Amino acid sequence: MADTVAMNATDFIITSTYQEIAGSKDRPGQYESHAAFTLPGLCRVVSGINVFDPKFNIAAPGADQSVYFPYTEKEKRLTQFQPAIEDLLFSKVDNNEHIGYLADRRKPIIFSMARLDVVKNLSGLVEWFGKNKRLRNLVNLVIVGGFFDPSKSKDREEMAEIKKMHDLIDKYQLKGQFRWIAAQTNRYRNGELYRCIADTRGAFVQPALYEAFGLTVIEAMNCGLPTFATNQGGPAEIIVDGVSGFHIDPLNGDESSKKISDFFEKCKMDPSQWNVISAAGLQRINECYTWKIYANKMVNMGNIYTFWRQVNKEQKEAKQRYIQMFYNLIFKNLVKTVPVPSDEPQQAVTKQPSLKSQSTRRSQSRLQRLFGN
Template sequence: MARLDTVKNITGLTEWFGKNTKLRNLVNLVVVAGFFDPSKSNDREEIAEIKKMHALIEKYQLKGQFRWIAAQTDRYRNGELYRCIADTKGAFVQPALYEAFGLTVIEAMNCGLPTFATNQGGPAEILVDGISGFHIDPNNGDESSNKIADFFEKCKTDAENWNKMSAAGLQRIYECYTWKIYANKVLNMGSVYGFWRQTNKEQKLAKQRYIEAFYNLQFNNLAKNVPIPEFASSTQTSSTSKTKPQETAPTAVVESQHSLPTQEAKPKVEEAPVLMPKTQLTQRHVF
């Protein structure tokens, strides 16, 4: 169901299965991930994981108990794989070191598969440990593999144990992870956001009024009482001393005590008469 990389921990699950003799006597392991041929991958990490998977198969002699299916991109085929495992009373294991959400966990539970999922990330909230599924620690392979083995051993003695866990997983999906629930949550979030946006707008106006009142009544008066630093006045005096205005000679004005000063008489200028040019009258100018 995934590409082969370190975080998905598919090779870790294979190693858990190879080491646990009790688990190998109860069930077989089917892995759906990556490519068989490392030359088909361009990712160095995935190439290393493919080679590691082949080495684990040879190391623990898993042939006959292990089936490796390449990663599927067809969602309909993925659904058939889930249901095929469910028909054989199997289980789904998600051993990732960390999983952000866990879509495959929801898909498997929705197909009625008892699910073992990592306790790191989203799957820790999707299922309830021991009720609608099981949490496993990806950093403790022995404990996780024993937990899976104990479940199948109990199913061997109690046929209804598998059905109970399958029904509990389906109930968990119907209560929390259907499209109807998702759509209602999205609509509710949109409504809450619209209400919050309108309320926040009024709060912003009130906050702005408070800031303006505080500025005019308190801050402005406090700012006026702040003393001016001395270096500011010294710089002003130094700047004025550098540019001195030029001194002009004093002028004395003598005025009479009894009369106002009179203006000097200006010489009369006779206006010269304006000489108009003599024009010879013609018959056209006489009316």
């Protein structure tokens, strides 16, 4: 409700992608979900926001090009990180930072980096890889994310994903083809890691079940890595499928792993295929996803909406009065009627009649507060 009030009160709204606003034919947008909803016991919203209002605008962010730049720019490469990255990728010793090893380092590496949770679907990518023998013969897999020991996590979902990852490693016998690296926080080293993966003629894979924008997709493409990314959310707009990268369906692992296999098989037959996608990805970023483009859009929108605010001053004042009336006279009073949960443990209720009468009294009290005696 706070979002709905704020969106109606504001002059203009900036989003990263169209799908955030109005979604797709299969999925409602993040803001579209505010159009109609119910807060039980409070109110029912039937026309919360118009997602096709011109106040909604798209200005996609970019990646820091001093950190994420093409692997071909040798003079800018952060060579001081390369020995540590060499160890991260290829050391055969398991420790707190990496487990598993890559027996054939001549293979390209497919690589993903994200939080270890269900939505990011890293375990799904591991399963796709494990089930596809053709893909396993063509490439190695490197995953960066999470912990290896469930006891180190405080999140139950992450703990379950850690256990699932270990189960998949054992189930598909991935030793020698799979490397799991713990979450990395040094973005300068991460930028060089993208470029080191590009040196192997590898690719970045973003398999999320849903991704609102996809900053790692921007980072990977900016470093010259061919990128496979989910078709659910922002990456579907960032990548032109088959031109500047590839869309994959996170709900169809067999089809997605086949798409990755087909690409690397083509690259094995004709190495220039890799260069074509790499260059097209860089071009796409430079044309649409840089901070310079973002800044220009923000300045232009600021100028436009400053003018619009003056032209529609009376209409805006009327809307603001309505919003304030709704918030102060209706919503705030309704919120006061919501029972606050007690910190004390609930006692077993033995007398049903008293519970019923208490509920009746609460309902009567609500009506009295709303409409008076």
